Amino acid sequence: MKGIIHNRILYGATLVLLFAILFLFNRYGTDYQIRILNNMAIFITLAVSYNLINGLCGILHLGPNAFVAIGAYTSTLLTMSPLEKQMNYIITPLMWPLSELHAPFVVSLLAAGAMASLFAFLISFPVFRVRGDYLAIVTLGFGEVVRVLCNALQGITNGPLGLKGLSPYTTLWWSWGVAAVTVYLIARLVDSSYGRAMKAIRDDEIAARAMGIDPFRHLLQAFLISAFFSGVAGGLLAHLITTISPTLFTFFLTFNLLIMIVVGGLGSTTGAIIGAALFTWGGEALRVVESPIGLGFVTIPGIPGMRMVLFSIILMVVILFARRGVMGQNELSWDTLSGWLGRLGLRQKNQ
Amino acid sequence: MQQLINGISLGSLYGLVAIGYTMVYGILRLINFAHGDLLMFAAYTAIYGITLFTMPWYVSFTLAIVLTGILGILLDRVAYKPLRDAPRISLLISAIGASFLLENLALVVIGGVPRAFPRPALFDKVIELFGVRIQVLTLYTPVITVLLLLGLLYIVFRTKVGKAMRAASKDFETTRLMGINLDRIISITFLLGSMLAAAGGIMWAMKYPQVNPFMGVFPGLKAFIAAVLGGIGNIAGAVIGGFLLGLGEVLIVALVPELAQYRDALAFVILILVLLFRPTGIMGEPIIEKS
Numbered sequence: 001m002k003g004i005i006h007n008r009i010l011y012g013a014t015l016v017l018l019f020a021i022l023f024l025f026n027r028y029g030t031d032y033q034i035r036i037l038n039n040m041a042i043f044i045t046l047a048v049s050y051n052l053i054n055g056l057c058g059i060l061h062l063g064p065n066a067f068v069a070i071g072a073y074t075s076t077l078l079t080m081s082p083l084e085k086q087m088n089y090i091i092t093p094l095m096w097p098l099s100e101l102h103a104p105f106v107v108s109l110l111a112a113g114a115m116a117s118l119f120a121f122l123i124s125f126p127v128f129r130v131r132g133d134y135l136a137i138v139t140l141g142f143g144e145v146v147r148v149l150c151n152a153l154q155g156i157t158n159g160p161l162g163l164k165g166l167s168p169y170t171t172l173w174w175s176w177g178v179a180a181v182t183v184y185l186i187a188r189l190v191d192s193s194y195g196r197a198m199k200a201i202r203d204d205e206i207a208a209r210a211m212g213i214d215p216f217r218h219l220l221q222a223f224l225i226s227a228f229f230s231g232v233a234g235g236l237l238a239h240l241i242t243t244i245s246p247t248l249f250t251f252f253l254t255f256n257l258l259i260m261i262v263v264g265g266l267g268s269t270t271g272a273i274i275g276a277a278l279f280t281w282g283g284e285a286l287r288v289v290e291s292p293i294g295l296g297f298v299t300i301p302g303i304p305g306m307r308m309v310l311f312s313i314i315l316m317v318v319i320l321f322a323r324r325g326v327m328g329q330n331e332l333s334w335d336t337l338s339g340w341l342g343r344l345g346l347r348q349k350n351q
Numbered sequence: 352m353q354q355l356i357n358g359i360s361l362g363s364l365y366g367l368v369a370i371g372y373t374m375v376y377g378i379l380r381l382i383n384f385a386h387g388d389l390l391m392f393a394a395y396t397a398i399y400g401i402t403l404f405t406m407p408w409y410v411s412f413t414l415a416i417v418l419t420g421i422l423g424i425l426l427d428r429v430a431y432k433p434l435r436d437a438p439r440i441s442l443l444i445s446a447i448g449a450s451f452l453l454e455n456l457a458l459v460v461i462g463g464v465p466r467a468f469p470r471p472a473l474f475d476k477v478i479e480l481f482g483v484r485i486q487v488l489t490l491y492t493p494v495i496t497v498l499l500l501l502g503l504l505y506i507v508f509r510t511k512v513g514k515a516m517r518a519a520s521k522d523f524e525t526t527r528l529m530g531i532n533l534d535r536i537i538s539i540t541f542l543l544g545s546m547l548a549a550a551g552g553i554m555w556a557m558k559y560p561q562v563n564p565f566m567g568v569f570p571g572l573k574a575f576i577a578a579v580l581g582g583i584g585n586i587a588g589a590v591i592g593g594f595l596l597g598l599g600e601v602l603i604v605a606l607v608p609e610l611a612q613y614r615d616a617l618a619f620v621i622l623i624l625v626l627l628f629r630p631t632g633i634m635g636e637p638i639i640e641k642s
Contacts, residue, residue, distance in 0.1 A: 058438075060440050126626065133443060134579075137576075137579075145616045145620070258444060312452035315451075319441050319444050320430070320434065
C-alpha cells in the first residue's frame with residue numbers, strides 16, 4: 001500500500017515537472033519549438049493508442065489513418081462557423097445540417113473521438129472475422145476507402161480542395177493534456193484484467209479462448225478505445241495545422257506510426273511514447289540531410305526525401321536486428337528505474 | 352465491346368502481378384508488400400535501358416526482367432530470410448518497410464517527376480477489330496499473359512523444382528526433412544514471381560506511359576486482391592481473379608459513370624466481400640490453420 005502511494009506521488013511529480021517544462025516553453029520558447037512539442041504530443045497520443053491494437057492485441061492493423069481522418073473532419077466541421085464554411089465550400093455547398101452546426105472545441109474533440117469509434121464499430125465485424133495478413137490488408141483497405149470517400153464526398157469534406165483557415169485552437173495545454181489523459185487511461189486499461197486478456201489473445205488466441213476469454217469482445221473494446229483517441233488526436237492535428245485535405249491522411253501516416261511503435265518496442269506503452277518522441281525529434285534533426293551542406297570548398301547538395309529513406313532503413317534495421325525495439329514489451333516506470341539504480345548500487349558494493 | 356477488351360487487358364496485368372503474390376504467399380504465408388514496387392523498378396530499368404544506353408527495346412526489356420528477378424531474390428535475402436522463425440507481425444512490418452524503402456530510394460535517386468515511357472513502335476499500332484479501334488498492345492497483353500502462365504504452370508507442375516515448390520507450400524518442415532534446399536526453392540519462387548511482375552510492370556508502363564516512384568502501389572494492392580479473389584496459393588486462380596477484377600473495374604465505370612471516382616475503393620469492397628463470404632476465394636482449397 002505504501003508503495004502505491006509512493007508511486008502515485010512520483011508520477012504526480014513527473015506530471016508536474018512535465019507541465020512546468022511546457023509552461024516555460026509556452027512563455028519563452030519560439031514558435032518552432034512550440035510547434036514541435038505540439039506535434040510530439042499528438043504523435044504520442046496516436047502512437048499509444050495505435051500500440052494498444054498492434055502491440056497489446058498483436059494484430060497488425062493498418063488503418064489508423066482512417067480514424068485520424070474521420071476525427072479531423074468531424075472536429076473541423078463542428079468548430080468552423082457557418083460563415084467560414086460558406087467561404088470554404090465554393091464548388092459544392094455543404095450539406096444542410098452540417099452547415100449550421102457549430103460547437104466549442106472540447107465538444108468537437110469528443111465528437112471526433114465518438115465518430116471514429118462509431119466507424120471502428122461498423123468495420124469491426126468484417127475486420128475481426130479474419131486474422132494476420134488478411135486483417136492487415138482489410139484494414140489497409142478501409143484506410144484507403146476512407147481516403148477515397150474524403151475525396152469523393154464533396155458535400156461533406158469539400159473533396160480534394162480540403163478545408164482551410166481553421167482557428168488554431170490547439171495549444172500546448174490541449175495537446176499535452178490529451179496526451180497525458182490518453183496515456184493514463186490506456187496504462188490503466190493495460191494493467192486491468194481486460195489488458196491481460198488482450199495480451200493472452202496476442203500470445204495464444206486458442207488458449208485464451210479455452211480460458212473463457214471472448215476474443216471478439218476484447219479486440220472490439222481495444223479497437224474502439226484506440227479509434228476514440230486517434231479521432232481526438234485527429235481533431236487536435238487539424239486545429240494545429242489549420243488546413244486539412246485528404247492527402248494528409250494517406251497510408252504514409254500509418255507508416256510513420258508503425259515506425260514509432262516498432263522502434264519503441266511493440267507492446268510497450270512507454271515504448272510508444274519514447275518512439276513517438278524520438279520520431280518527432282529525429283524528423284526535425286534529420287532535416288540536416290535534406291539541406292545543402294557546405295564543406296568550405298565543395299557543397300554537398302541536399303537530397304529531398306532522404307529522411308524517409310533513413311526512416312525506412314531504421315525500421316528495417318530495428319525489425320531485422322533488434323526486434324524488441326527500445327523497450328521490448330516492458331514498461332518504464334519508477335519501479336524499474338529504482339530497480340536499475342538498486343542493481344547499479346549493488347554492483348558497486350560488490351566491487 | 353471496347354470496354355470488354357480493355358477490361359481483359361487490364362485484368363491480365365493484374366493477373367501477372369497476382370501470380371507473384373500467390374506464389375510467395377503459398378510458400379512463406381507472407382504478403383510481399385514490396386511486390387508492387389518491383390513493377391516500378393522494372394519500368395525504370397526498361398526506360399533507362401532504352402533512353403540512356405540506347406539498347407533495342409527487346410534487349411532492354413529482357414534485361415529489366417532479369418534484373419527485377421534478381422532484385423526479388425535480394426529482397427528475400429535481406430528483408431525476409433532473417434525473419435523465417437520470427438512472429439508473423441515482424442515479417443509483415445519488414446515487408447512494409449522494404450516497400451517504403453524501395454519507393455523512397457527511387458524518389459531520391461530518380462526524382463518524383465513522372466517520366467514518359469518510350470513505347471516501341473511495334474506496340475503502338477492501332478488496328479480495327481469488329482468495328483472498334485484498338486491499340487495492338489491491348490490485344491497483346493492477354494496473349495502474353497496466357498503464354499507466361501502456361502510456361503509457369505509447366506515449371507510448377509512438370510519439373511522437379513516445381514514439385515519442390517508445391518511440397519514447400521504444403522508443409523515447410525517436412526519438405527526440409529526430405530533433403531530439399533528450401534532457401535534455393537524460395538529464391539526460385541521469388542525469381543519467377545518477380546520476373547512476372549517485371550513483365551507486368553513493363554506492360555503497365557506501356558499502357559499508362561507515366562512512370563513514377565509510386566506507380567507500383569495501386570497495381571500491387573489490386574493484384575493482391577485479385578490473388579485473394581482467385582484463391583490465394585493457386586496460380587491459375589490468381590490469373591482468373593485478375594481477369595475478374597479488371598473486367599469488374601472497367602465495366603462498372605463504363606456502366607455507371609458516376610462511380611468512376613470510387614473506382615479505387617471498389618477493389619477493397621470486393622476483397623471484404625470475398626473474405627466475408629468465401630475466404631478461400633474462387634479456386635482456393637480450404638485453409639488449414641498452420642500454427
